Amino acid sequence: MNDQEISQFNFKMLKGKIDCRILKSLSAMGIEKPTPIQAKTLPHMLLGEDIIGAAKTGSGKTLAFLIPIVDKLINLGFSKNKGVGCLIISPTRELALQTNEVLKKLLINIPLSNSLIIGGEKKLKEVALLQKGVNIIVGTPGRILDHLENTKNFSCKNLKCLVLDEADKLLEAGFEKHIVGIVKKLPNTRQTILFSATIDDKIESLARLTLKNNPKVISIKDNKQSTVIGLQQGYA
Template sequence: MDVEEIISQSSYSMLEGKIDGKILKALKTMGIDKPTRIQAEALPHLLRGQDLIGAAKTGSGKTLAFLIPIVDKLINLRISAKDGTGCIILSPTRELALQTFEVLKKLLAHIDLSHCLIVGGEKKAKDVLKLKKGANIIVSTPGRLLDHLQNTEKFHCNNLKILVLDEADKLLEAGFEKHITGIIQLLPTKRQTVLFSATMGENVKNLARLAMRTDPVLISVTDSKMSTVSGLQQGFYICPVEKRMSWLYKMLKKSKKLKVMVFFSSCKSVDFHYEFFSNHCKASVLSIHGQQSQARRKEAFHSFTEAKSGILFCTDVAARGLDIPSVDWIVQYDPPTDPKEYIHRVGRTARGLNNTGNAVILLRPEEEKFIEFLQKEKVYLDKYTFEMPNNELQEMLEDIISNNGVMKTLARKAYLSFLRCYKTHPLKKIFNINSLDLKLAARAFGFQEQPHVDFLPKKKK
């Protein structure tokens, strides 16, 4: 079996007799017939037990690329509960860990391998019970796993066969380097190690050197011509800052039967816009951000995943790795911190094989240079035109902010956090707070008079 053979035949049925039949049955039940490019290229090496570093864009199908060989290996080794943990998969966020775990559950529908999800935000006592029973496959975030490795009696990984570091670049961005180093020091050195990452900076390479004992196979399926998938139609719209809310209202109204994700720069902004659209516009809106409880984030993620249409307001906590099916539009209402974050956001649509999707980023007239900046990263956007909305929505918003104390407080917090994100934006030459009219920006939050801002110097007249 070689890469070209898998790619040319492009069907999992060709693996009959080469991987366990129960895995093929599960894939068929999941409606998966063909491997994606990363699966086709990685599977031969991983099934042979080789260490591997994979560079692949988000949405490329890497979760199954590592889950299939993991399950096949543990079946062949006849791992049971008494053998303890045979595989650990580390994820940077609770949401990505949950998503990986959901795919794993489907793959194990007819396979007797114990598995558990270990993430922060859940009661530790529940984790302990799962681990003491002997979980063959653990999907976890680094902090919680290291805690259990150091402190939970009868939890051992002496029989560990495989370690997977998923979204390695994000693991490092989230500050997990010390946790991962601690985990690696407590694991058997004789194991297969797999690392996947959307980007391959020097820090990711250093992590690979730390985690791997053999020379790994290197696989990259990134397109040298474009940084985003080909099925994605993406563009930008130049909108005056005071018209932003009216534009968003019209955009969402036109997308009632579609599935839309809207990205904001702060948790406070998500809360304000969620309250306005769900309670005052009666829109079908969900929200996810990092300051919500784990239970609420989990519920919103599940609801939006299962929905055929609807709107999800979110921060970048939802931008990386999450596999939400059939997202029609990605709206970047607030600017990303850099081109990489732009790419990760739009990666929530046009996922998998033969998928299409749409994306739009909202920019002020002063920010059009961001498009040239994206082009340097091989991301090419069309210029979109939209019919400008009338003032009806703006008048309603301003009336609510004038008369509703709760909404006024939410709006003020959102406005100030919006300004703070501009003040600290890494691309200050493009997203420059000095070129922002604070009074006009306040109108997008429903204020007729600009709220007091104490963290910006007064502009000279």
């Protein structure tokens, strides 16, 4: 998709191609046009292709992977008894919380269950949710691996999608061993999506470990900065 096609594209043009309830949720969120990373990756993700995406923080990558994931699980008829259909791994609690908030808004009219699995929260509450059945999990690597190894009756045998969000930060935080441990417990027949602000040798090595198919590499121009212009940042 070239720059002119991206500028003319809006989500209404996906009517009939993705579930109408997703379009309704996007409209309720006040989102009409996709960002460049969404416009470039959505066609490939909807086809089930593996993706390596170079995208800055704040570029809209969260919806870039949530929209096709939710659509896929709807089409496959996922419900609680099918268990986990998608696992989204984030490098920090804060990013996991943000992703989960966007996911909840997207699922407002859609009967798919979701859960946030992060360190620092009560583990027994998470165990109860996982044993009941959760379709989409957003979490941090250490806590997800802990549940895969220790929570009875919890598995990802029906998993269809794995998302590694901000993979460069996952590596910076020393989570490579956790990710390898998680991947070993997942089915090989899955779609894998990896997003990173930068793509270097370490990211390519991680991609080889986690992506089974020939991935489509998508990069947005002017990727020298790690965040988009205008993104508000702060610290505490």
